[in-house]
Amino acid sequence: MATCKTETSAAVDIRDRMNIVIVGSVDHGKSTLLGRLYADTGTLPEGKIEKIQAICKQQGKEFEYAFLFDAFLEEQQQGVTIDTARTFFQWAGRQYIIIDAPGHKEFLKNMVSGAARAEAALLLIDALEGVRDQSKRHGLLLSMLGVKQVTVVVNKMDLVDYRQDTFALIEKEYRAFLSQLDVTPQFVIPASAKRGDNIATPSPHMAWHTGPTVLESLAQFSSESEKGEQPLRFPLQDVYKFDARRILTGRITSGRLKVGDQVIFSPSNKSAVVQTLEAFNVEPPPTQALAGQSVGITLDEQIFVERGEVLSHESSLPLVSTTFRANLFWLGRRPLEMDKLYLVRLATHEVECRVAAIHRIVDADNLSLDQQQTNAVVKRNEVADVTIQAKAPLAFDLYSDLETTGRFVLVDEYDVSGGGIITEMVADREETLRVEARQRDFAWVQGDVTLADRAKHYGHRAALVLLIGPDTTGKTFLAKKVESMLVAEGRHVYMLDPENLRRGLDADLQDEDARETIRRYGEVARLLIDTGVLLISTTNSFNPSTGLRAGLPADQVVEAIRTLVHPAPVLTVYMSQETTLSPIEADLSFTGPEDFTRTTHDVLAALKQKGILAETIGNQPVFQFSI
Amino acid sequence: MRHIRQLEDQSVYILREAYKHFDNLGMLWSMGKDSTVLLWLARKAFFGHVPFPLLHVDTSYKIPAMIEYRDRLAREWRLNLVVGQNKKALAEEMNHERGRVECCTALKTNGLKLLLEEKGYTGIILGVRADEESTRAKERYFSPRDKNNDWDFRDQPPELWDQFKTSFPPGTHIRIHPLLDWTEINIWEYIKLENIPFMDLYLDRGDGTRYRSLGCAPCTFPIKSTASTVDEIIEELRATNVAERAGRAQDEGRGMEVLRKDGYM
Structure with missing residues (x-):
């Protein structure tokens, strides 16, 4: 056996680094391949083999290369890898982290965790057993996780007498499977990890193989990323104010960002110019940054922006919707259920969501088979085609366009329990209004006074309080009381009854034009909010019984208005006589209030709690300009 | 880098x-x-x-x-x-x-x-x-x-x-x-790149030994080494097959x- 101790120690300068995952069905020899790779290249720590051999002897079992990395006692006793291990390997000027992922179905979540960190994969298939379910499942998951570079290793060739025809059959079957996933393997290599054939040195038993060894194939994986040339996406991670600078931080997921760039925040539609790129211990300060970099920027003006928003250039905006279709793999302890609340995390945005539809369960065996059956749940380790509906709009991309902003995870209670890739944007009910709001906001001409300046002077952020509920429950009375009390404190508040628009601005509209009536109200509200005012409105005008003959349900009214005034905060207050359930999840609910003074105070408290109202005015009120 | x-x-x-x-x-x-x-x-x-x-x-x-x-x-x-x-x-x-x-x-x-x-x-x-x-x-x-x-x-x-x-x-x-x-090498490469102040116990100060890993005095042992600069440490690490924590007894x-x-x- 060739050992190359001196070659590895040659102080070659490291050009780049790469994470590679080894996947495949249980017992197809992943850990053995890894052990062999290290042993045959002389990259194991001194005494490691001897130490493991001694333990094996003591326990009376045969030495296996797999024991080198299966660290846990239980892994060695059971002869399976339980959890993913990172191992470090340096070869020909590149630093590798080789991730040994477990193949047992039981530990799929660990395999997925390992593969999600990788840029390339070695996929093992046992020559004797051939292509198994798990071989296909791993192939499918690799493509979903974004691992596009794959080399297939047909292992244990010694057990089939190194026969070329056996190898050719497996190669043909697996290539056909991968082609359905749009994956073309870089190489398919016949090997025997146990005997060292075609691992670090060419096998004398398989002269018919003209391709590379496993070791040689590693160098063929490309670590060059095209992400720098893609459209800019910079999901906002946090906003810091440790000193005089207000720094927006995050990691650029694609494209490049330069000082002086005009950037748009989605979904809030705010825009600003990048003033500086901030960095510690870097002289001179950088003027541009690329995909992959964690950066900090300052803007030419103070604007309200929050974690989760995505910065881009106006020429290539991300999609915005509450709803999208996706392929999802589920790893949760409990099955994924429709209509249960989960959290969707997409880049840095986190919003509550539901699964609106489970279209089909994807069977790794029959990828193309489009069985249109409805399923109630997605079980652990299943892959499904689903529609996700979030409670607030998200900025995202299709996975086929931009990887990082085209994928998401679902959180069930405390745990990340599934991941998915977005295949389609679904236009929700507010799509038309959202497009209108976006175009209106981009073209908005603004004076020198910003919303932040106004907030500082008025002692509150511009916002909307919407009172909803059946007629004659005291909404107008409460609105007037809140207005009076806040104005008495010196705040800028205005009560706008939508009825006031009916005879004037809406004079040309019929009662049937419910959506247009609401749209015009929303635009007026947006305008007033831009003056920095805290706006209070009732919604009776939109109710079918009192106002429009063709009124809309309260939840649709609120969503339409919210879309038009977005991203201004909206406080919803539901009032009713009986204990009827609110048609929307209101921030506050009152049942037939008798003490309106107390109710008024509750509204004020909620405004403070939401960070809309500063505790006091004058003397530089402190606002959460960030998060 | x-x-x-x-x-x-x-x-x-x-x-x-x-x-x-x-x-x-x-x-x-x-x-x-x-x-x-x-x-x-x-x-x-x-x-x-x-x-x-x-x-x-x-x-x-x-x-x-x-x-x-x-x-x-x-x-x-x-x-x-x-x-x-x-x-x-x-x-x-x-x-x-x-x-x-x-x-x-x-x-x-x-x-x-x-x-x-x-x-x-x-x-x-x-x-x-x-x-x-x-x-x-x-x-x-x-x-x-x-x-x-x-x-x-x-x-x-x-x-x-x-x-x-x-x-x-x-x-x-x-x-x-x-x-x-x-x-371990990346750590030293970064220390060099950013010029981060580190303890000179990691360097050979004339007696042909240095610490590769620091812990409690009774359970941490220096290694034989003449590396007296970060560059020499990196060079030495690239050539070694001995585990970093070989000098740490609890392992x-x-x-x-x-x-x-x-x-x-």
Whole structure:
């Protein structure tokens, strides 16, 4: 056996680094391949083999290369890898982290965790057993996780007498499977990890193989990323104010960002110019940054922006919707259920969501088979085609366009329990209004006074309080009381009854034009909010019984208005006589209030709690300009 | 040096995620090269500031020069330094002669436990690296610990892309590992690149030995080496096949698996 101790120690300068995952069905020899790779290249720590051999002897079992990395006692006793291990390997000027992922179905979540960190994969298939379910499942998951570079290793060739025809059959079957996933393997290599054939040195038993060894194939994986040339996406991670600078931080997921760039925040539609790129211990300060970099920027003006928003250039905006279709793999302890609340995390945005539809369960065996059956749940380790509906709009991309902003995870209670890739944007009910709001906001001409300046002077952020509920429950009375009390404190508040628009601005509209009536109200509200005012409105005008003959349900009214005034905060207050359930999840609910003074105070408290109202005015009120 | 900057970007991202999600966050600092690089990365992430306390679990057996170095940097970098100690175990004269695993458990694992209980930290940032020893190779970036500080390595949560486990039931906490993907050489490459001040115990100061890994004086042994600059250390490491922690006595046998399961760093 060739050992190359001196070659590895040659102080070659490291050009780049790469994470590679080894996947495949249980017992197809992943850990053995890894052990062999290290042993045959002389990259194991001194005494490691001897130490493991001694333990094996003591326990009376045969030495296996797999024991080198299966660290846990239980892994060695059971002869399976339980959890993913990172191992470090340096070869020909590149630093590798080789991730040994477990193949047992039981530990799929660990395999997925390992593969999600990788840029390339070695996929093992046992020559004797051939292509198994798990071989296909791993192939499918690799493509979903974004691992596009794959080399297939047909292992244990010694057990089939190194026969070329056996190898050719497996190669043909697996290539056909991968082609359905749009994956073309870089190489398919016949090997025997146990005997060292075609691992670090060419096998004398398989002269018919003209391709590379496993070791040689590693160098063929490309670590060059095209992400720098893609459209800019910079999901906002946090906003810091440790000193005089207000720094927006995050990691650029694609494209490049330069000082002086005009950037748009989605979904809030705010825009600003990048003033500086901030960095510690870097002289001179950088003027541009690329995909992959964690950066900090300052803007030419103070604007309200929050974690989760995505910065881009106006020429290539991300999609915005509450709803999208996706392929999802589920790893949760409990099955994924429709209509249960989960959290969707997409880049840095986190919003509550539901699964609106489970279209089909994807069977790794029959990828193309489009069985249109409805399923109630997605079980652990299943892959499904689903529609996700979030409670607030998200900025995202299709996975086929931009990887990082085209994928998401679902959180069930405390745990990340599934991941998915977005295949389609679904236009929700507010799509038309959202497009209108976006175009209106981009073209908005603004004076020198910003919303932040106004907030500082008025002692509150511009916002909307919407009172909803059946007629004659005291909404107008409460609105007037809140207005009076806040104005008495010196705040800028205005009560706008939508009825006031009916005879004037809406004079040309019929009662049937419910959506247009609401749209015009929303635009007026947006305008007033831009003056920095805290706006209070009732919604009776939109109710079918009192106002429009063709009124809309309260939840649709609120969503339409919210879309038009977005991203201004909206406080919803539901009032009713009986204990009827609110048609929307209101921030506050009152049942037939008798003490309106107390109710008024509750509204004020909620405004403070939401960070809309500063505790006091004058003397530089402190606002959460960030998060 | 592109590979070092890639590691830096990932670590900075992890640190910012930790700071965003944990109200009561602390970073362990042992003054060794790894946790000092971690501290430097925090200054990178937060633009010269370190917005959480640095925790040192003092076993009282550290090499005295380490304490001087600790206090000097704490002063110069305006760090919020919190020192914890298992005073009860020390009063009962715990030391390594009673058994290394016992001593580490009492003074480090339990010392840390006491500090966590006292201060109620819900997130602890540590400088462990996957290439140090094989149980650390199986860690997550965000790794949950139960009420007893135990690590359930049989059932770790999935970790997908850059989405980490940041929510957890009351009474438990999360260990955060921004340096998992760094190797020993990467640490030195970064120290050189950024010119980070480190302890000269890592260098040969004329007697042909240096420390490769720093811990308690009785259980950490210098190696034979004439490396007296960072460049010489990097050159030496590229040529060696000896494990970094060969000079750390608690790693013998299954020491680390047992220690780490119970909450060791």
